[in-house]
Amino acid sequence: MEYMPEFRTARPATMAEAVAIKAAEPGARFLAGGTDLVPNIRRGIVAPPTVIDLAGIAEMRGIEPLAGGLRIGAAVTLAELAAHERVRTAYGGLAQAAGGVAANTHREVATVGGNLCLDTRCVFYNQSEWWRRANDYCLKSKGEVCHVAPKGDHCFAAFSGDLAPALLVIGAEVEIIAPKGSRVVPLGAIYQDDGIDYLLLEADEMIAAVRLPALAEGFRTGYAKSHVRSAIDFPLAGVAVGLRREGKAIAELRIALTGTNSMPLAIEGTEGLTGGPPDEAMLEGLDALIGRQIQPMSSTFSPPGYRRRVVAKLTRSMIRALYLGG
Amino acid sequence: MIMAKSILSLVLNNRRRDHAVADNMLLIDYLREVCGLTGTKMGCDGGECGACTVLVDDRPRLSCISLAHSVAGRRVETIEGALSDGRMSRLQRGFHEKLGSQCGYCTPGQIMAAEGLLRRNPNPDDDEIRQGLSGNICRCTGYVKIIESVRSAIEEAAP
Structure with a gap:
């Protein structure tokens, strides 16, 4: 990798200070655990003149009860989240997602906010400056052609964060802070399916916290993913499922995916699959529903067709496990 | 600048x-x-x-x-x-005696990750050792000897 480029570090003590710095200098980047941003700086993918270090902001840490659910500060680490008793018992899928990110050493510093804003990834993008220059760069950074889809004008880098799908199936909201005030929106509203502009946050906005709602009695969640090695690697595809059973029927079903598109994808139309048990006819309907909405591209070393099969298999087995789970 | x-x-x-x-x-x-x-x-x-x-x-x-x-x-x-008074730590002795180190390049990282694991969980089982060292890659040993090395350090500490 390259030597670190020069930058200045700002060390705000409050969130208001942090977003004020960002408003004055839109090219600055927020730094929390650094597990995503620092390698990208070292690869020359991003070169912020200023890095805004969020480590000194106490109000971004901590997990508190809120309206029957939980409020999770954006600077809570993935290790803290995965180990939190209430998260483990009430939001099992979220604990599994947090506990499965990268390896334990990354989870010690990587944060909730960082994982939600994780830069989209591609084999043509997450490479050294030398490698990318030899390949005439790419559409996402400094280049003009997307090597994944050379005839298109769109970047297909994949969103690979594990927390977002687990949060989407429980209907989580995010608190966003900016100098002009704060707003609370459903998590899905901050993403769009564009590998370059995947985040719908203004330049002066920052995620302050995530709000988890109280879940309906019997609504169970799970998260599973496929990756080359069971630690360190980003997911080839990840599946979060939320399911509530009434008698022999699935009464409620929500599915969200990561690794398949440039945003975490909440599958639409799952209510059409409820009302009966997860029999073969239902599962075939499920495969078709998901197959129409996902768009894995050749942005990883595993081919798109394989990732399609992995998504179908993971979703089927997760639904069966949650259905049978009591 | x-x-x-x-x-x-x-x-x-x-x-x-x-x-x-x-x-x-x-x-x-x-x-x-x-x-x-x-x-x-x-x-x-x-x-x-x-x-x-x-x-x-x-x-x-x-x-x-x-x-x-x-x-x-x-x-x-x-x-x-990790050394104290010129003496190796129990993990260093474990890696030395159980051949947990071959080319040696990953060994400092393996030992520090194992040290961190043992401080929060003094008696991990083999699965917990694997989890604790899951972020540390070794291209020589195949990991079996590394697990044995950590286990040896744990047993040395047991009374």
């Missing part, structure tokens, strides 16, 4: 240190180039292999993707701090 340096104060291997350090300096470069502690190794160079693992307030940290200033006011330990 001229990079201003600011004072970084920390406790490194039980010794108070104060150095003028630039904002963009990585923790591994600070340890190796400013402090001369070359036991910590740069492997993949991007947070993917664990060779650069050190302890920060008893928890494992990847020094190649951490900024030096991120450990201001903290307690940092490297492989050099």
Whole structure:
């Protein structure tokens, strides 16, 4: 990798200070655990003149009860989240997602906010400056052609964060802070399916916290993913499922995916699959529903067709496990 | 742009240190180039292999993707701090006696990650050892000897 480029570090003590710095200098980047941003700086993918270090902001840490659910500060680490008793018992899928990110050493510093804003990834993008220059760069950074889809004008880098799908199936909201005030929106509203502009946050906005709602009695969640090695690697595809059973029927079903598109994808139309048990006819309907909405591209070393099969298999087995789970 | 340096104060291997350090300096470069502690190794160079693992307030940290200033006011330990009075630590003895180290390049990171594991869980089972070392890649041993080395250190500590 390259030597670190020069930058200045700002060390705000409050969130208001942090977003004020960002408003004055839109090219600055927020730094929390650094597990995503620092390698990208070292690869020359991003070169912020200023890095805004969020480590000194106490109000971004901590997990508190809120309206029957939980409020999770954006600077809570993935290790803290995965180990939190209430998260483990009430939001099992979220604990599994947090506990499965990268390896334990990354989870010690990587944060909730960082994982939600994780830069989209591609084999043509997450490479050294030398490698990318030899390949005439790419559409996402400094280049003009997307090597994944050379005839298109769109970047297909994949969103690979594990927390977002687990949060989407429980209907989580995010608190966003900016100098002009704060707003609370459903998590899905901050993403769009564009590998370059995947985040719908203004330049002066920052995620302050995530709000988890109280879940309906019997609504169970799970998260599973496929990756080359069971630690360190980003997911080839990840599946979060939320399911509530009434008698022999699935009464409620929500599915969200990561690794398949440039945003975490909440599958639409799952209510059409409820009302009966997860029999073969239902599962075939499920495969078709998901197959129409996902768009894995050749942005990883595993081919798109394989990732399609992995998504179908993971979703089927997760639904069966949650259905049978009591 | 001229990079201003600011004072970084920390406790490194039980010794108070104060150095003028630039904002963009990585923790591994600070340890190796400013402090001369070359036991910590740069492997993949991007947070993917664990060779650069050190302890920060008893928890494992990847020094190649951490900024030096991120450990201001903290307690940092490297492989050099594992020795006491010239004697190897129990984990170092474990890796030595059970052949947990072959080429040796990943070993400082393996030992620091294992040390972090044993401090929060003094008696891990084999699965917990695998989990605790899951961020540390070794291309020589096949990991069996590394697990045995950690187990040996745990057994040495047991009365």
